[in-house]
Amino acid sequence: MAKAYPLAVRAQAELELRRRRRVRGYNRLPKELQPFPNESPHEFLKRKLSGVLVPTGTRHLAVWDWATKIESDNPVQSRVEIWARGGAKSTIAEQLCVYLACALTRRFVLYVCRTQDQADMHVQAIAALLEQMGVPRAVNKYQASIAWTAERLQTLNGFGVLGVGLNSRVRGARMEQFRPDLIILDDVDGEHDSVKITQKKLDTISKAILAAGATYATGLFIQNKIHKDSAIAQVADGRAGILMGASVTEEPAVRGLEYEQYFDEAAGKNRYRVTGGEPTWPEGQDLTTAEKQINDWGLSAFLQESQHEDKPDGGLWKMERDIDPYRVTSHPVLVRIVIGVDPSGSVGTEAGIVAVGKTADKHYYVLADDSLGGTPNQWFKAAIARYHALKANTLAVERNYGGDMVKTAIQNMDSLVAVRDVQATRGKLVRSEPVQQLYENGQVHHVGHFPDLESEMCRWTPEQDSPNRMDALVWAVTELMGPRPPEFHLDTLVTVSPH
Numbered sequence: 001m002a003k004a005y006p007l008a009v010r011a012q013a014e015l016e017l018r019r020r021r022r023v024r025g026y027n028r029l030p031k032e033l034q035p036f037p038n039e040s041p042h043e044f045l046k047r048k049l050s051g052v053l054v055p056t057g058t059r060h061l062a063v064w065d066w067a068t069k070i071e072s073d074n075p076v077q078s079r080v081e082i083w084a085r086g087g088a089k090s091t092i093a094e095q096l097c098v099y100l101a102c103a104l105t106r107r108f109v110l111y112v113c114r115t116q117d118q119a120d121m122h123v124q125a126i127a128a129l130l131e132q133m134g135v136p137r138a139v140n141k142y143q144a145s146i147a148w149t150a151e152r153l154q155t156l157n158g159f160g161v162l163g164v165g166l167n168s169r170v171r172g173a174r175m176e177q178f179r180p181d182l183i184i185l186d187d188v189d190g191e192h193d194s195v196k197i198t199q200k201k202l203d204t205i206s207k208a209i210l211a212a213g214a215t216y217a218t219g220l221f222i223q224n225k226i227h228k229d230s231a232i233a234q235v236a237d238g239r240a241g242i243l244m245g246a247s248v249t250e251e252p253a254v255r256g257l258e259y260e261q262y263f264d265e266a267a268g269k270n271r272y273r274v275t276g277g278e279p280t281w282p283e284g285q286d287l288t289t290a291e292k293q294i295n296d297w298g299l300s301a302f303l304q305e306s307q308h309e310d311k312p313d314g315g316l317w318k319m320e321r322d323i324d325p326y327r328v329t330s331h332p333v334l335v336r337i338v339i340g341v342d343p344s345g346s347v348g349t350e351a352g353i354v355a356v357g358k359t360a361d362k363h364y365y366v367l368a369d370d371s372l373g374g375t376p377n378q379w380f381k382a383a384i385a386r387y388h389a390l391k392a393n394t395l396a397v398e399r400n401y402g403g404d405m406v407k408t409a410i411q412n413m414d415s416l417v418a419v420r421d422v423q424a425t426r427g428k429l430v431r432s433e434p435v436q437q438l439y440e441n442g443q444v445h446h447v448g449h450f451p452d453l454e455s456e457m458c459r460w461t462p463e464q465d466s467p468n469r470m471d472a473l474v475w476a477v478t479e480l481m482g483p484r485p486p487e488f489h490l491d492t493l494v495t496v497s498p499h
Contacts, residue, residue: 112183236250
């Protein structure tokens with residue numbers, strides 16, 4: 001009967017076997033595929049991957065320097081990297097794997113993402129870089145590739161990557177006799193993850209992912225901060241209780257970002273321009289790129305995903321209490337629809353135009369936000385177009401800022417539009433509180449997402465001037481809360497498409 005050696009003895013024997021193999025040159029790539037002595041990872045990759053962007057911003061260089069400190073079978077400090085969306089997070093994680101495949105200071109990488117499809121995508125990107133470089137695949141005695149699939153790859157020198165999605169069943173991962181010695185967590189958070197889902201992810205990372213690693217395994221958690229209670233945010237500030245010794249880097253796309261809104265006459269809509277700030281990666285995400293991303297993604301999304309600003313929650317409304325829990329993707333039959341209009345104070349400033357519908361059981365559904373700057377005629381037309389698109393009952397226009405003029409102008413443009421002017425006889429807070437109470441009671445539902453409107457609602461405090469989108473919403477809901485108007489008939493029951 002074979003003698004059973006203690007675990008520590010067997011582990012030491014395995015390490016010695018691997019050391020001897022390296023000394024003999026076992027599992028080494030040809031010299032032309034290995035980094036030169038003292039050659040930095042990014043210089044090696046630039047030399048071997050012609051035409052591929054190898055990022056070298058300050059934060060990227062810090063990771064490349066960290067890669068040089070990784071030695072075979074030895075622990076090195078883990079890293080938590082919170083970078084801007086579009087800041088080359090996945091690019092550097094994938095290229096790090098390629099460098100390690102050639103330096104062979106790590107042998108088995110576990111690449112973990114939110115879903116298995118995402119993990120497979122990253123493994124395939126790594127495989128494409130290795131093939132471009134000419135790193136040969138592992139083969140069997142018949143010279144057929146082994147362990148080279150959508151979710152796994154293995155090279156001739158014994159380096160391997162396995163992709164794992166947190167939405168799949170995670171088991172102890174091995175490659176031949178090796179446990180993972182580098183664990184990359186890349187984009188594991190989702191924007192709409194609940195507290196329960198986030199905790200489940202953290203539990204899986206702790207118990208099934210990190211616990212599966214070798215004793216000297218190193219971790220790299222890299223993504224943008226989705227919100228203040230996301231998994232990476234909890235790891236970074238210690239609440240999660242994992243990767244406690246890791247270094248933490250949090251860097252926005254632009255330091256000291258300054259921006260302004262203006263009306264683009266050619267496009268006929270509001271746009272943003274960046275007026276100041278220092279980009280943290282000028283070569284890949286300069287101020288022009290940031291401005292384009294703001295206009296493409298929306299300001300709220302850019303501030304959250306590239307600047308790491310938490311969802312606004314300091315105002316009268318609370319996102320997690322009043323809006324997110326009651327958000328829907330469709331709505332039931334509506335008995336009445338009102339378009340709230342808050343006129344702009346001057347040409348180019350924004351006019352609030354928000355559509356809200358009401359059901360027979362007194363639930364309210366926010367259907368559209370068409371707020372825009374520009375000339376009065378431009379936002380008159382936008383309000384009229386939404387009125388007809390939704391077959392609305394009323395346009396409720398605030399009288400205090402040109403309501404009489406607006407009512408006359410709209411009726412001159414389209415006599416079929418029912419316009420009701422509403423007057424602010426009470427303060428902003430007094431008008432807004434009943435509407436906010438409906439939200440808190442779960443009676444108001446946003447049909448989809450309205451980031452600019454929601455940002456105004458969750459940032460506004462009574463000592464501030466109220467923004468136009470929020471005012472338009474309040475006017476619409478207040479009008480719907482009042483007595484049913486004389487023009488109401490049963491044939492006004494409608495089902496409409498949001499937005």
